[in-house]
Amino acid sequence: MHILITGGAGFVGSNLALYVKQNYNNYEITVLDNLKRRGSELNIPRLKAAGINFIHGDIRNSEDFEQINNDVDYLIEASAEPSVMAGVGSSPKYLINTNLNGTIKCLYFAKERKAKVIFLSTSRVYPVEPLNNCSYNETETRFTFTNHQSFPGISADGVSEQFPLDGYRTLYGTTKLASELMLPEFLQTYSVPYIINRCGVLTGPWQMGKVDQGVAVLWMAAHFWKKQLSYIGFEGSGKQVRDILHIHDLCLLLDEQIHHFDEFSGSIFNVGGGFQNAISLKELTSVCSDITGNNIEIKEDKKQREGDIRIYVTDNSKIYKNTSWRPVRSVRETMQEIYEWIQQNEAQLKNIL
Numbered sequence: 001m002h003i004l005i006t007g008g009a010g011f012v013g014s015n016l017a018l019y020v021k022q023n024y025n026n027y028e029i030t031v032l033d034n035l036k037r038r039g040s041e042l043n044i045p046r047l048k049a050a051g052i053n054f055i056h057g058d059i060r061n062s063e064d065f066e067q068i069n070n071d072v073d074y075l076i077e078a079s080a081e082p083s084v085m086a087g088v089g090s091s092p093k094y095l096i097n098t099n100l101n102g103t104i105k106c107l108y109f110a111k112e113r114k115a116k117v118i119f120l121s122t123s124r125v126y127p128v129e130p131l132n133n134c135s136y137n138e139t140e141t142r143f144t145f146t147n148h149q150s151f152p153g154i155s156a157d158g159v160s161e162q163f164p165l166d167g168y169r170t171l172y173g174t175t176k177l178a179s180e181l182m183l184p185e186f187l188q189t190y191s192v193p194y195i196i197n198r199c200g201v202l203t204g205p206w207q208m209g210k211v212d213q214g215v216a217v218l219w220m221a222a223h224f225w226k227k228q229l230s231y232i233g234f235e236g237s238g239k240q241v242r243d244i245l246h247i248h249d250l251c252l253l254l255d256e257q258i259h260h261f262d263e264f265s266g267s268i269f270n271v272g273g274g275f276q277n278a279i280s281l282k283e284l285t286s287v288c289s290d291i292t293g294n295n296i297e298i299k300e301d302k303k304q305r306e307g308d309i310r311i312y313v314t315d316n317s318k319i320y321k322n323t324s325w326r327p328v329r330s331v332r333e334t335m336q337e338i339y340e341w342i343q344q345n346e347a348q349l350k351n352i353l
């Protein structure tokens with residue numbers, strides 16, 4: 001078994017590579033990454049120490065794939081410019097060339113080597129305005145979806161795969177959706193089988209959290225080093241909500257998908273922490289203060305950020321129906337693990353987080 005993970009030095013890719021190697025020592029794992037994300041370089045010694053092949057390559061260049069000699073059974077596409085702010089006030093070229101054109105190069109490579117593809121897509125394929133127009137309640141600490149909605153695919157449990165796709169969704173979300181659309185075409189025309197996972201917020205150790213991506217790590221790091229944060233948009237209330245999935249829980253699902261691929265082949269799944277792991281920023285502040293013992297200043301910045309969403313919670317019903325997989329780590333456990341990871345790697349992480 002040979003698995004290629006593109007973007008394999010990044011947060012998801014490196015955690016997955018190490019998870020698979022630890023559990024299936026005889027598998028060959030190759031990761032290809034151009035190290036665009038600051039902090040991904042910290043994963044290279046960890047990957048190499050585990051016996052994982054590292055290729056410094058770019059999915060935008062077909063020639064870089066030529067460094068991969070052996071047959072490939074699975075290609076897990078985990079490379080991306082993953083920021084929802086990418087292209088806002090800056091050129092979108094890198095975003096489009098990586099998240100769309102680069103993914104297509106991955107598909108050509110999968111075709112050539114007859115590899116099966118697992119594509120890490122995003123909840124950001126769902127459009128901004130319909131999500132923000134959903135009916136919601138406001139409590140002391142968070143916004144919640146109500147059960148009375150005028151759209152399909154939305155309930156108090158969250159957003160399902162039936163949610164309408166019309167409307168703008170950020171450039172990031174659009175590049176991911178455009179790549180999703182290529183997958184059935186590559187299946188039909190070139191027999192490249194695929195699974196699509198539309199992931200909500202993923203987090204855990206080795207996520208190089210920054211203000212536009214990786215909010216849970218950003219929040220914990222700011223508490224750890226007593227830095228300042230802001231509640232941006234939504235009247236500066238901090239009541240915006242996301243569900244959080246621990247990376248190890250995602251690895252358990254990908255393990256099942258790799259080893260029972262045919263059961264999932266050709267499907268799209270929403271994948272996230274789900275309703276029980278939904279939390280607002282305000283509530284996340286309490287968890288971080290509690291774990292670190294630090295209270296920090298959090299500014300209220302009422303200016304709405306382009307493309308921001310009031311509530312996103314994953315309705316996992318479809319993936320639950322198709323698997324025995326369930327997220328097992330609570331938000332509190334996840335945040336505790338992030339705290340311990342920062343504590344243990346403080347010197348390395350100080351200049352990155």
Ligand SMILES: NC(=O)c1ccc[n+]([C@@H]2O[C@H](COP(=O)([O-])OP(=O)(O)OC[C@H]3O[C@@H](n4cnc5c(N)ncnc54)[C@H](O)[C@@H]3O)[C@@H](O)[C@H]2O)c1
Nearest residue numbers: 007009010011012034035036037040058059079080199202
């Ligand atoms: N982290 C999340 O919350 C989340 C949520 C939904 C979907 N996703 C998706 O999961 C995947 C992994 O995201 P992540 O959180 O690990 O991000 P990440 O930034 O940590 O990892 C992405 C990796 O891709 C590499 N990369 C970027 N451009 C490249 C290129 N042109 N060629 C080769 N490598 C390149 C980066 O250096 C980085 O190591 C992405 O496709 C992302 O869209 C992530």
